[in-house]
Amino acid sequence: MDSYRIAVIGGDGVGPEVLTEGCKVMDAIAELAGFALEYERFPWGCAYYQEHGEMMPQNGLDVLQDFDAIYLGAIGGFGVPDHISLGDLLLRIRRGFDQYVNLRPTRLMAEELCPLKGVSQDEIDLVVVRENAEGEYAHAGGRLYQGTPNEVAVQTAIFTRRGTERIMRYAFDLCRHRDGKKRLTAATKSNANAFTMVFWEEVLQEVARDYPDIEVNWTHVDALVMNLIRKPQWYDVIVASNLFGDILTDETAALQGSLGLAAGANINPERRFPSMFEPVHGSAPDIAGQGIANPIGAVWAGAMMLEHLGEQKAAQVMMGAIEAVLREGQVRTADLGGNASTAEMGDALAAKATELMKD
Ligand code: NAD
Ligand code: IPM
Ligand code: MN
Numbered sequence: 001m002d003s004y005r006i007a008v009i010g011g012d013g014v015g016p017e018v019l020t021e022g023c024k025v026m027d028a029i030a031e032l033a034g035f036a037l038e039y040e041r042f043p044w045g046c047a048y049y050q051e052h053g054e055m056m057p058q059n060g061l062d063v064l065q066d067f068d069a070i071y072l073g074a075i076g077g078f079g080v081p082d083h084i085s086l087g088d089l090l091l092r093i094r095r096g097f098d099q100y101v102n103l104r105p106t107r108l109m110a111e112e113l114c115p116l117k118g119v120s121q122d123e124i125d126l127v128v129v130r131e132n133a134e135g136e137y138a139h140a141g142g143r144l145y146q147g148t149p150n151e152v153a154v155q156t157a158i159f160t161r162r163g164t165e166r167i168m169r170y171a172f173d174l175c176r177h178r179d180g181k182k183r184l185t186a187a188t189k190s191n192a193n194a195f196t197m198v199f200w201e202e203v204l205q206e207v208a209r210d211y212p213d214i215e216v217n218w219t220h221v222d223a224l225v226m227n228l229i230r231k232p233q234w235y236d237v238i239v240a241s242n243l244f245g246d247i248l249t250d251e252t253a254a255l256q257g258s259l260g261l262a263a264g265a266n267i268n269p270e271r272r273f274p275s276m277f278e279p280v281h282g283s284a285p286d287i288a289g290q291g292i293a294n295p296i297g298a299v300w301a302g303a304m305m306l307e308h309l310g311e312q313k314a315a316q317v318m319m320g321a322i323e324a325v326l327r328e329g330q331v332r333t334a335d336l337g338g339n340a341s342t343a344e345m346g347d348a349l350a351a352k353a354t355e356l357m358k359d
Helices: 014-033 046-050 060-065 082-096 161-177 196-208 220-231 240-256 296-310 314-326 342-358
Strands: 004-010 035-042 068-074 101-107 123-130 135-144 152-158 182-190 215-221 237-240 263-267 275-280
Touching: 004 046, 004 123, 014 035, 014 060, 014 068, 014 296, 014 314, 014 342, 035 215, 046 082, 068 082, 068 296, 082 135, 101 240, 101 296, 123 161, 123 220, 123 263, 135 182, 135 240, 152 342, 161 182, 182 196, 182 220, 182 240, 196 275, 215 220, 220 240, 237 240, 263 296, 275 296, 314 342
Parallel strands: 004 035, 004 068, 068 275, 123 237, 182 215, 182 237
Antiparallel strands: 101 123, 101 263, 135 152, 263 275
């Protein structure tokens, strides 16, 4: 029986709450699906910082390197400035493990979950391929003359040919192999960012020559956020820079009903390093500790993790369970207008997944 070693970093706020449910659902089906999951839990996050002065140990990446995957809840918001908490943990792992693809799928599973009028179930089915290792998040810059009238802050976006080309190729390949519309949209802003975004479009068009079967278009990101509301059905694969992808994916999360539903995978496609799977949302301090967070984003991220590990059947079953529970509509957390707790939602998903696994 295959056995996978998973590093579990619950993190802060609702992070540990939602991961508990993700593990519950995976554990419900693992044996039936013929594999085992071996979790090792790491207490890293803001509370760890208060005690140790760092979000994770200096050798954190060495520790994580030997795992098959990393399952992360959420980081930030509990007495540690965000740029420190996220920079020292989440962004350090994404960059350090060259997880340059951030894959964020969106599907409308039940019509009434969509905040828009006239959009039917399954009509929204898109994926954002977000560049995850450079761009606006390159961590290049500095501050001078702090606290004086001459103060200067510089944050430089870095777009390399290697980094831009590889994310474009990944997006095109994904588009080619998806059961979608074979339509790739690039988020751009070349009207204002005359260096980076003009380059981004040039690389897009160069790479596009190798994919004549894919319909390619590019849209300034301001128009794109509007069009995603006007006609979300039109989109298939969207490729975006790090910052644009971040912003777009909170929007696409809302289109499917709630940020609590959205999942993401931080992937190192070459598998030189472990990939990391997490819900899109943050630590949600406003609802943390109440047991009411929606765990579906975390469960969906778990399904993406199993798919990455080669457990296609189990991944499909988990997605089937999410779809069925959302469509039946009996068990819904507060963000979806219901009153189920985080654990009740996890129980419902685990029961449904077990049922589907036995079919
Ligand atoms: P957030 O995603 O934590 O919350 C935004 C809103 O969505 C809140 O109203 C929250 O209650 C709601 N929400 C989030 N997850 C939910 C869930 N599972 N179920 C139901 N409702 C949910 O964003 P924020 O408030 O801007 O950030 C809070 C902290 O999290 C900050 O420190 C931020 O930097 C951090 N953050 C971390 C990550 C990450 O770890 N990947 C992602 C985003 C934000
Ligand atoms: C996300 C988050 C992170 C990001 C933050 C917390 C650094 O918003 O994963 O979407 O911007 O990538
Ligand atoms: Mn975000």
